[in-house]
Amino acid sequence: MGARIPSQWEELTAADPAHSTWYVERFRALAAEGTDIVGEARLIDAMLGRGGRVLDAGCGPGRVGGYLHRAGHAVVGVDVDPVLIAAAEQDHPGPTWLVGDLAELDLPGRGVAADFDAIVCAGNVVTFLAPSTRAAVLAGFARHLAPTGRLVVGFGADRGYEFSEFFSDAEKAGLTVDLRLSTWDLRPFADGSDFLVAVFSRAGHRE
Secondary structure, eight states, X not given: OOOOOOOHHHHHHHHOTTHXXXXXXXXXXXXXXXXXXXXXXXHHHHHSOTTOEEEEETOTTSHHHHHHHHTTOEEEEEESOHHHHHHHHHHSOSSEXXXXXGGGOOSGGGTOXXXXXXXXXXXXXXXXXXXXXXXXXXXXXXXXXXXXXXXXXXXXXXXXXXXXXXXXXXXXXXXXXXXXXXXXXXXXXXXXXXXXXXXXXXXXXXX
């Protein structure tokens, strides 16, 4: 097996070691100001019954997973950045926060069941992946979904990952796109939209 390929986020933080701390403090400040920073989490909450199992993939400092935990869901958050995971543990106790590479996602190997009712990948996380690992990340998401679970991914245009390429990668990973939106507050996606929120199910398991 070859050497692990670092994500673009890891390359960014290696070049600027203060970046992770800046990122944590930025969202702490927004929350303190009363800014709405949990719109993504409200959408996921609306998709679930009470007590759903959620994987917050690329969870950062825990703003999405923390909200979903407080809403009554069982949350596991995974992020490659230990600084962000430490902040999640401090600011949002309750979920299971794990340092891990999404390209090597194997939660059962770490004693965590795989069958998630929802996997959320927000905050442009997929655009920070090493491009050569994108397919592996999406395949890992598909493996960790419950048969009727859903994956929700959101990211912006012009960030190095074309929407068409993303949909092709998702299809190859065994995911079926159920819904395309242009915002987390349910506005429809159209040609020319500068943001994508895509909802997927496992191929062959639509309800």
